[in-house]
Each structure stands twice: as structure tokens, then as C-alpha cells.
Amino acid sequence: MTETERSAERFSPRVRALPSTIPFVGPEALERRLGRPFKARLGANESVFGPSPKAVSAMADAAALSWAYGDAEQLDLRQAISQKLGLTPDHIVAGEGIDGLLRDLVQAAMEPGDMAVTSLGAYPTFNYHVTAHGGALDFVPYGEDFRQDWPALVARAKVVRPKILYLTNPDNPTGSWHDAKAVEAVLRDVPEETLIVLDEAYADFAPAEALPETTRLAPNLLRFRTFSKAYGMAGVRVGFVFGEPDAIAQFGKVRNHFGLSRMAQAGALAALSDDDHLRKTVEKVAAGRKALAELARAKGLVPLASGTNFVAIDLGRDGTYARAVLDAVLRRGVFIRMPGAAPLDRMIRVSVGTPADIALFAEALDGALEEVNADQPHLPTGNAS
Amino acid sequence: MTETERSAERFSPRVRALPSTIPFVGPEALERRLGRPFKARLGANESVFGPSPKAVSAMADAAALSWAYGDAEQLDLRQAISQKLGLTPDHIVAGEGIDGLLRDLVQAAMEPGDMAVTSLGAYPTFNYHVTAHGGALDFVPYGEDFRQDWPALVARAKVVRPKILYLTNPDNPTGSWHDAKAVEAVLRDVPEETLIVLDEAYADFAPAEALPETTRLAPNLLRFRTFSKAYGMAGVRVGFVFGEPDAIAQFGKVRNHFGLSRMAQAGALAALSDDDHLRKTVEKVAAGRKALAELARAKGLVPLASGTNFVAIDLGRDGTYARAVLDAVLRRGVFIRMPGAAPLDRMIRVSVGTPADIALFAEALDGALEEVNADQPHLPTGNAS
Incomplete structure (x- = not known):
């Protein structure tokens, strides 16, 4: 056996063959x-x-x-979450962010060759975990209205009969939502x-109409939430899943039991x-969304409604154009992202910041549009195909 | 299809069939x-x-x-670790404790049905992750000297040709070690x-003879270390692996990229x-080991040499006796553990504490031995079979 052959035998051949690209290049890496x-x-x-200052403290x-070590049973945190939701602790499992919990789920549900159905352009970290476990992905395009096409996803699930159907509500990267009836x-x-x-x-930012009651569960439904967004704790890594106890119990067979740090559990509990902090954050975010939308409209661009x-922000041309604008904004010192797949890749995606952050973005976008429109005056308008 | 049949189809049938027991019941759960x-x-x-107070701060x-979010590339931390080890950052990957990194490795290396070889009674969390990924385990008993039997493990690996051979040095749960020549x-x-x-x-507690140079790598060697032990940061969840870059790169294809929290990275870097803090901790631990060994000898028990x-502490009888002593110590308010498999299960395992902790343990052990010896005077002495 040659070293090359021996080397190929180390690790799973399937994992060896995976690309080294990661779902999201982090802002620190971009800065470097x-x-x-x-x-x-x-x-x-x-x-x-x-x-929350209480969480920081x-x-x-x-x-x-x-x-x-932190409590492997996460009992205080699961009790507090379950009280908020009108459930009991056996309906809850917490983990290292939704990313970590998606990994747990994929490991618990899928064997190599099993199928998952998702939307083309939806959260890439879900896809990453499916692929990293040998699962196969089946994609349904977003609708013309830039929302996930739930009827088409359901129709596809009836044909494919996947182990997992992945839906987001409200959606990332579009900000759109479906209502509880959907x-x-x-x-x-x-x-x-x-x-x-x-x-x-x-969910914490969403219109009330988007969310089924938290007590709305089903044997095959798993609802994922996080402290990373409205609670302002992305760097802490705490998310949770709620669902029926039989499904929740399966996470315990694969998860890293001591994985949720003592600081993470204490911080989430305090949060x-x-x-009051949550309410104020949601209010600030609503104001920031409005400011971003107005700013986009003022430049003749189309902001999508966001929950x-x-x-x-729909730049109205194609992916090449949006990528050029994105790069020009990044070069001006403002970190934003854009969706990777058509038809969404004609947009850029901007998180709400402080008024000062939004002013910096406005300035960077002005410069970027000027630069890109001067460089590439002949780019096609309209949908990328 | 009945609900029972449908339910059996949700999740992997293999994972459904796994027991809900976890490798270690945490102290909080025992307290409850x-x-x-x-x-x-x-x-x-x-x-x-x-x-370290610097890490706390x-x-x-x-x-x-x-x-x-924390830096997904963990660059500052990997640079600092690699400088300590005389390596470069591409030799290092950090993760959510050794537990999390073992999970990454098993996922990257093993497909369902693949084999891993380990010692019977060695770290159960490794076994847990192998089983949770559908791998099969092959066990080699500990030697008569209560050390992992490396020659027998190597011989077994030659026959089984496993994807992974798991060795600990120094060893948990015995405290024993092999030298760098081994x-x-x-x-x-x-x-x-x-x-x-x-x-x-x-490693930080080990005699120098036990450890190969940190620059001693090989294409099929992965060395796991942690901030949980000598650095006193178990609840923070940071460990790392060092090895040749090709092997380290495979972790990046399966790991939770943003999983290492901002606090964990900052804390490990400061630690x-x-x-000075590390050196003082190692000194206190050496003194505590000595105190525990003397305490055991004073009661006619045999402490194992520990790195x-x-x-x-070898109680000199069998697993039933050791379990009874363990339970009696726990009931007296002192948390200790014991190995689960013969021949190690005639021991109890006691972590070094402060002098006050050790005094509490001494008192609890006295009471426990008195109680158990009174209850069970006719238990056999000598090795459990």
C-alpha cells in the first residue's frame, strides 16, 4: 500500500471527498x-x-x-424555557446554538444516503451538516415572491419522503414569513x-401571525430557537429545540452532554x-429595519418586508452585480452578506445595527453603487436566471 | 402505517435503538x-x-x-497554542472540549460498521461517540498492572485494522502512564x-518521561489536550487536537465552525x-495526590501511582464492594466516581481537591468503610473476575 492509499483509508472516504469550504466565512476571517x-x-x-446586562453579569x-463542568441535564435552563413556552422540561433540549442542534438532529435522524428536503438558498449550515453525515439534499426553489415555497416543499416531501424537511419561519436570508395557518x-x-x-x-422579531402557539407540537415537529438573535448572545452559543418528549429524547443519544458551558447556561437563564431588555431590543430592531428599508428605497432599491x-435589499439586477456591490461595501469597511443562490442572489442582506452603523452602511452603499455602476454600466437588469 | 411504525421511521432506527444512558451522570444530577x-x-x-485569574477576567x-459570534477560524487561539507546542496553526484545531473533538473525529473517520479499538474500562465518552455514529467497538482488557495493555492493543489493531485506536496517556481512570518510548x-x-x-x-500533570516531544507527529497520530484539567476550565469547554495538517483539516469538514464561544476563546488565550498559575496548580495537585495516597495507605488500601x-484507590475486593463504598461516600456528601469495568471496578477514583476537600473525603471514606464493612463482612477479597 502506498502512502497515498494509506492516507485515503484514514478518515471516511466520504468525508475526505468533501470540500473544505465552510458554510459561512466569519467576519474575522474577512477582516484578515x-x-x-x-x-x-x-x-x-x-x-x-x-x-441583557443581567446575562452579562x-x-x-x-x-x-x-x-x-456545566449541568449535563441543563435542568434549570430547560425549566425556565419550558415555563416561558407553557411546556415541561422534557419538551426541551438545549445545545450549542441552532447549528449544534441541527447537527445533533441530522446525526440522530439520517444514515448515509438518506434524504433531506430544503429550499435552494436557505440556511447553508443545515445543508453542511446533512452532507457531513452522508445525507443527500433535495432542493426546492424559492417562490417568485422571494418566500420559501411551502406548498412546493410539501409536494416534494410527499414524493421524496425525506427523513427531514427544513423550513424557516421567519426566513433567513429573505426576512419573509409564513403565517401559523401555513x-x-x-x-x-x-x-x-x-x-x-x-x-x-x-421568532422574537416576527409578527404574531407568523407563530403557532408554543404549545402547538406534533410527533414529527421540532421547533428550533436561539439566544443568538434577539437575546444578543450569538457568541455564547445557546439554542434550544422544543417538541414532543419522544423526539426530544433522541437528541440525548448523540449530543455532547457536557457541551453547554457553565457560562452559557447561566447567561441564558439570566437573559x-x-x-424588558428583550422588548427594547425588538423595538430597536423594528426601528432599524424601517431605517434600512427607507435608505434602500431612497436609492431606488427594493427592501423586502422583514420579520x-x-x-x-433587492438590487434588481443579477448575482454578478450584487456580488460586485457586496465586495465594494466590504472594501469600505462594512460587513454585510448576500444569498448564494438564484433568484435570491440579486439581493444583499443587511443586519440591523445602531443608527451609527446604519449611517456607515448608507455611506458605504453610496460609494459601492457609484463604483460598481461606473465600472459595469452594461450589466443586465432584472432577474438572474 | 400505524403510529408506532411511523414513529419508528422518524430518526435513524439505529439511533432509536440506542439506550438513553449517558457516559457520565453529572454531579448536579446526582445531587438532585x-x-x-x-x-x-x-x-x-x-x-x-x-x-487563572487572567482567564476569569x-x-x-x-x-x-x-x-x-466567536472567530470560526479560532486563529488567535490556534496561534498561541501552536507557539507553545513549537508548531504552526495548521497543526491545531480547537473544539468544545476533548469530548466534542472526539465526536468530530469519529464523524470524520467512521462510517456505520467501521471498527474502533480501545481498552475495556477506558474513557466511555469515546465509546459513546463511536456507537452514536454506528461504529463498532473492540475492547482489550487492562493489564494486571492496571495499565492499558499497549502491546495487546497494538496486536489487536493489527488484526482488526480499525479506523481508530484509542489510547490515553496518562490514563483515566487509573492515573497510570506509559513512557514516550512506548x-x-x-x-x-x-x-x-x-x-x-x-x-x-x-498531560500537564504527567511525569516528563510520559510525553513525546510536542513536535512528534505522524500522519496517523492525533494528540488531544484540554483546558478542562490543569487549566481549571472544565465548564468553559475548550480542548484542542494537534497533528499533521492533512489530518487536522478533516475536522473542518464536520465540525460546528462557530461552536467555540467568544468567552471560551478569550479565556483559553488568557490562560x-x-x-505561573499552571505551575502552581500542578504543584498543588502533586501535593494533593500525595495526601490522597497517604490517606488510602493509612486505611490499608492501595493507591495507584498517578500522573x-x-x-x-484499590479497595482490594470486587466491584460490588467498591460500588457499596462509593454509594456510601456519595451519601455522605462527597462526589467521587469509580471505573465501570473489571478489573478496574474494585477501585474508587478521587480527584485532588483542596486540603479541606480531602479532609471531607477522608471523613466520608471512614464512615463509608465502617458502614459497608459492617453490612458486608463476608465479601470476597482479591480480584474481581
Whole structure:
């Protein structure tokens, strides 16, 4: 056996063959490439309004106690979450962000060759975990209205009968949402052996009409939420899933039991006790969304309605054009992102920041549009195909 | 299809069939069962001497900045680690503790049905992750000297040709160690397509003879270390792997890229800058080991030599007896653990604590031995079979 052959035998041949690209290049990595720090960080849908001071204080206190592993059963946190939701702790499992929990789910649900159905251009980290576990993905395009096409996803699930159907509500990267009735239609029509992931990362920002009651569960429904967005704790890594106890129990067979740090548990628990901070953050985000939308309209661009903490802005041309504008904004020191797949890739996606952040973005966008429109005056307008 | 059949189709049938038991029941869970908090926490090989004050301070500072995701490339931390080790950042990947990194490795290396070889009674969390990924385990018993039987493990690896061979040095749960020459023999004799996990969680406490140079790498060698033990940061969840870049790169294809929290990265980085705290902790642990060993001898028990922050104490009878003593110690408010498999299950395992902790343990052990010896005077002595 040659070294090349031996090397190929180390690790799974399937994993060896995977690309080294990661779902999201982080802002620190971009800063290193660009050679300077960003002036405004509006690309990862973080909350610049920060965590609750109560959470910050609880985490600082927990730092000194962090010689001890965190509670593997996460009981205090699961109790507090379940009380908020009108459920019991056995309906809840917490984990290292929704990313970590999606990984747990994929590992628990899918064997190599199993199928998952998602929207083309939806959250790439879900796709990443499916692929990294040997699963196969089936994609349904977004609708003409830039929303996930739930009827088409359901129809596809009836044909493919996947292990997992991935839905977001409200949606990233568009900010759009479906209403609770649409969730009911999905629950009625999707094969009962398919697990429905309802990724509600942005639920705290959503119009009330978008969200089924938190007590609306089903044997094949798993609802994912996070402290990364409205609670302003992306860097802490805490998310949770709620669902029926039998489904929740399967996470315990694969998850990293001591993975949720002592600081994360203490911080999330304290954050749940500060409704006032959450309310104020949601208000600031609503104001920021409005400011971003007005700014886009003032430049003749089309902001999408958003039930999240970001605004997708339709630049009205194609992916090449949007990519050029994005790069020009990044070079001007403002971190934003854009969707990767058509028809969404004619947009840029801007997280809500402080008024100062939004002013920096406005200035960078002005310069970027001027530069790109001067360089590429002949780019086609209209949908990318 | 009945609901039972549909339910069986949700999740992987293989994962559904796994037991819900977890590798380690945490001390908080035991406290809830016992109905009161422990007076001393000496069961999880945590460091009661705590993190470096510099790490505590860095984590407290990072708490307020935790609205932002941590650096997915972990570059500052990987640079600092690689400088300590005389390597470069592409030799390093950090993750959510060794537990999280073992999970990454198993996912990257093993497909359902693949084999891993380990010692019977070695770290159960490795076994857990292998099983949770559909891998099969092959066990080699510990030697008569209560050390992992590396020659037998190597011989077994030659027959089984596993994807992974799991070795610990120094060892948990015995505290024993092999020397660097033994590591060389393993590297020479194990099939080159087998990945050798060298779990060095306790390296900072080990005699110098136990450790190959940190620059001693090989294409099939992965060395695991952690901030959970000597750095006193178990509750923070940071570990790292060092190895050749091609092997390290495979982790990036499966890991949760943003999984290492902002506080964890800041804390680990600061901890690395405080050699003084590390040295003092190692000194306190050496003194505590001595105290635990003397205490055991004074009661006619046999402490094993330890290169770690715990001491395994041979009670000289069988697993039933040791379990009874363990339970009696727990009921007296002192958290300790014991190995689960013969011949190690005639021992209890006690982490080093403060002198006050050790005094509490001494008192609890006295009472426990008195109680159990009175209840069970006719238990056999000698090795459990």
C-alpha cells in the first residue's frame, strides 16, 4: 500500500471527498483577508444591542466557577424555557446554538444516503451538516415572491419522503414569513414519518401571525430557537429545540452532554428573566429595519418586508452585480452578506445595527453603487436566471 | 402505517435503538437524586484550584462582547497554542472540549460498521461517540498492572485494522502512564491507515518521561489536550487536537465552525499566558495526590501511582464492594466516581481537591468503610473476575 492509499483509508472516504469550504466565512476571517477591521458588523444577523446586562453579569459570575463542568441535564435552563413556552422540561433540549442542534438532529435522524428536503438558498449550515453525515439534499426553489415555497416543499416531501424537511419561519436570508395557518397546512400534509424542522431563530422579531402557539407540537415537529438573535448572545452559543418528549429524547443519544458551558447556561437563564431588555431590543430592531428599508428605497432599491433583525435589499439586477456591490461595501469597511443562490442572489442582506452603523452602511452603499455602476454600466437588469 | 411504525421511521432506527444512558451522570444530577448538594466535588477530575485569574477576567470582559459570534477560524487561539507546542496553526484545531473533538473525529473517520479499538474500562465518552455514529467497538482488557495493555492493543489493531485506536496517556481512570518510548513502539507497529488517538487530557500533570516531544507527529497520530484539567476550565469547554495538517483539516469538514464561544476563546488565550498559575496548580495537585495516597495507605488500601489530578484507590475486593463504598461516600456528601469495568471496578477514583476537600473525603471514606464493612463482612477479597 502506498502512502497515498494509506492516507485515503484514514478518515471516511466520504468525508475526505468533501470540500473544505465552510458554510459561512466569519467576519474575522474577512477582516484578515481585507487587512483591516470592519467599521460596522452587519453581516451575521447578530444583535449589536448586546445581551441583557443581567446575562452579562451572570456570565461574568459564572466565569470564576467554570472550573466545574456545566449541568449535563441543563435542568434549570430547560425549566425556565419550558415555563416561558407553557411546556415541561422534557419538551426541551438545549445545545450549542441552532447549528449544534441541527447537527445533533441530522446525526440522530439520517444514515448515509438518506434524504433531506430544503429550499435552494436557505440556511447553508443545515445543508453542511446533512452532507457531513452522508445525507443527500433535495432542493426546492424559492417562490417568485422571494418566500420559501411551502406548498412546493410539501409536494416534494410527499414524493421524496425525506427523513427531514427544513423550513424557516421567519426566513433567513429573505426576512419573509409564513403565517401559523401555513404551518398547520404543512403539518397536515407532510408524511408523518418525515421530521419537520421549523427553524424559528428569528421568532422574537416576527409578527404574531407568523407563530403557532408554543404549545402547538406534533410527533414529527421540532421547533428550533436561539439566544443568538434577539437575546444578543450569538457568541455564547445557546439554542434550544422544543417538541414532543419522544423526539426530544433522541437528541440525548448523540449530543455532547457536557457541551453547554457553565457560562452559557447561566447567561441564558439570566437573559430569560429580562423581558424588558428583550422588548427594547425588538423595538430597536423594528426601528432599524424601517431605517434600512427607507435608505434602500431612497436609492431606488427594493427592501423586502422583514420579520427578522435584517433586511434583504433587492438590487434588481443579477448575482454578478450584487456580488460586485457586496465586495465594494466590504472594501469600505462594512460587513454585510448576500444569498448564494438564484433568484435570491440579486439581493444583499443587511443586519440591523445602531443608527451609527446604519449611517456607515448608507455611506458605504453610496460609494459601492457609484463604483460598481461606473465600472459595469452594461450589466443586465432584472432577474438572474 | 400505524403510529408506532411511523414513529419508528422518524430518526435513524439505529439511533432509536440506542439506550438513553449517558457516559457520565453529572454531579448536579446526582445531587438532585440525593436531595442535597455535595460538600466536596471530587468525582469529575475538575480542578478546584480554578482557572487563572487572567482567564476569569478575560472571560468576564468577553461576556459583554458576546453579541458577536466567536472567530470560526479560532486563529488567535490556534496561534498561541501552536507557539507553545513549537508548531504552526495548521497543526491545531480547537473544539468544545476533548469530548466534542472526539465526536468530530469519529464523524470524520467512521462510517456505520467501521471498527474502533480501545481498552475495556477506558474513557466511555469515546465509546459513546463511536456507537452514536454506528461504529463498532473492540475492547482489550487492562493489564494486571492496571495499565492499558499497549502491546495487546497494538496486536489487536493489527488484526482488526480499525479506523481508530484509542489510547490515553496518562490514563483515566487509573492515573497510570506509559513512557514516550512506548508511544514510539505504537507508532512503529500500528497499521498506518489506523488513526491513533492519543488522549493526553492529563498531560500537564504527567511525569516528563510520559510525553513525546510536542513536535512528534505522524500522519496517523492525533494528540488531544484540554483546558478542562490543569487549566481549571472544565465548564468553559475548550480542548484542542494537534497533528499533521492533512489530518487536522478533516475536522473542518464536520465540525460546528462557530461552536467555540467568544468567552471560551478569550479565556483559553488568557490562560495560556499564565504559566505561573499552571505551575502552581500542578504543584498543588502533586501535593494533593500525595495526601490522597497517604490517606488510602493509612486505611490499608492501595493507591495507584498517578500522573494525573486524581488517585485511583484499590479497595482490594470486587466491584460490588467498591460500588457499596462509593454509594456510601456519595451519601455522605462527597462526589467521587469509580471505573465501570473489571478489573478496574474494585477501585474508587478521587480527584485532588483542596486540603479541606480531602479532609471531607477522608471523613466520608471512614464512615463509608465502617458502614459497608459492617453490612458486608463476608465479601470476597482479591480480584474481581
